[in-house]
Amino acid sequence: MSMTILIVDDEENARHNIGKFLTAKGYEFLEAPTLEDAKGFTKRGDADIILLDVQLPDGYGPTLLEDANRMPVRPPVIMITAHGDIDMAVDSMKNGAHDFLQKPIQLEELEKSIRRASEIVRMRRELDHLRRAQQQEHDFILGKSSAMQSVMNQAQRAANASVSVLITGETGTGKEVLARAIHSLGSRSDKPFIAINCAAIQNTVLESELFGYEAGAFTGAEKRKNGLMEVADGGILFLDEISSMPTDMQAKLLRAIEEQAFRRMGGTKLIKVDLQILAASNRDLKKMMDEGGFRDDLYYRLKVVDLHIPPLRERKPDIPELVGFFMGRNNPRMGLNIQDISPQALDALIDHDWPGNIRELKNIIERAMLFCDDAVIDLAHLPAEHVKAL
Numbered sequence: 001m002s003m004t005i006l007i008v009d010d011e012e013n014a015r016h017n018i019g020k021f022l023t024a025k026g027y028e029f030l031e032a033p034t035l036e037d038a039k040g041f042t043k044r045g046d047a048d049i050i051l052l053d054v055q056l057p058d059g060y061g062p063t064l065l066e067d068a069n070r071m072p073v074r075p076p077v078i079m080i081t082a083h084g085d086i087d088m089a090v091d092s093m094k095n096g097a098h099d100f101l102q103k104p105i106q107l108e109e110l111e112k113s114i115r116r117a118s119e120i121v122r123m124r125r126e127l128d129h130l131r132r133a134q135q136q137e138h139d140f141i142l143g144k145s146s147a148m149q150s151v152m153n154q155a156q157r158a159a160n161a162s163v164s165v166l167i168t169g170e171t172g173t174g175k176e177v178l179a180r181a182i183h184s185l186g187s188r189s190d191k192p193f194i195a196i197n198c199a200a201i202q203n204t205v206l207e208s209e210l211f212g213y214e215a216g217a218f219t220g221a222e223k224r225k226n227g228l229m230e231v232a233d234g235g236i237l238f239l240d241e242i243s244s245m246p247t248d249m250q251a252k253l254l255r256a257i258e259e260q261a262f263r264r265m266g267g268t269k270l271i272k273v274d275l276q277i278l279a280a281s282n283r284d285l286k287k288m289m290d291e292g293g294f295r296d297d298l299y300y301r302l303k304v305v306d307l308h309i310p311p312l313r314e315r316k317p318d319i320p321e322l323v324g325f326f327m328g329r330n331n332p333r334m335g336l337n338i339q340d341i342s343p344q345a346l347d348a349l350i351d352h353d354w355p356g357n358i359r360e361l362k363n364i365i366e367r368a369m370l371f372c373d374d375a376v377i378d379l380a381h382l383p384a385e386h387v388k389a390l
Ligand SMILES: Nc1ncnc2c1ncn2[C@@H]1O[C@H](COP(=O)(O)OP(=O)(O)OP(=O)(O)O)[C@@H](O)[C@H]1O
Pocket: 139, 140, 141, 142, 169, 170, 171, 172, 173, 174, 175, 176, 177, 178, 282, 358, 359, 362
């Protein structure tokens, strides 16, 4: 993934020269003439490395360190100091600045410093991914039904081989959970997992979200923005609710996936990426394809491995384990210690049809625990429609 250097300097000439140099060395850059602009970029996470002039028209450069240090992947800050600013430079180093360079800037030194900073960014990114992966570690439970065993077996193969996967299943069956599991099982687990919900994003915005844009690509595109394909580089891009993607966008996506390269909107540079694509749908894509709503070339490209998660009503033997899992997870979170469920209540849960699948079961357990005053969940703690079968 490319590194974006934010050049904070009120002198246009200085920004221009440094920018030209960085581009030639394969870096990307953003420019901020004021402290306020610099803070905007920093807080949005647009800058991987910050090159910071000390005296700015609207304030004192080093105050930016605070904003930088608050980011999950902290961008290294290289201070540009004028002659005599040594005390300030020392102070800034104590406050977490990465390095300082004296004016006039020697480009060779600048490059060395940026190369070291890039290494640090890479390391911080990896640590950030590991931390996130760890937080998600206990979010998945398999169940013993043979259907799920087989899904998981194939998921492990897909993770090992790093191939495209199409995950289908009714709402609430755990498609997103499975996608994240594939991420944590495969060789890309220490790289990003980026999810985009195609149904939640307006069609007009989808393209700019995926591919990003250059400044001036369209009205309102004031500053360059990286697309999610770029953010996910090296890792996994999860296209959720892919059936909602308009067909013209499907064509652009297919090209990007096949070539593992794309251009930002309004841009000419071809950006190469290395991505594993996972997609999910709760609609029947095959049927949509026959009706012309989904491109068959994209369909076959996505379903190198086809994972169907059966609805919960078809794998009822998994219910007891899921119930135990949710109870165990909720106890510490809700400050409770509910250890058991009565046989009658469990029977009622097994009898239910679960149109909302695991999501519904999870909510019912949480609700039951909320209403339960002793150590055992019983029929009385379940909603009427979940017990009427008895
Ligand atoms: N195997 C599982 N183990 C633990 N929790 C699960 C499992 N499967 C699903 N869940 C939980 O059920 C809920 C729904 O899961 P998820 O969002 O992955 O479903 P989905 O198939 O993507 O649904 P939708 O089609 O509505 O987007 C989540 O809260 C998730 O944590």
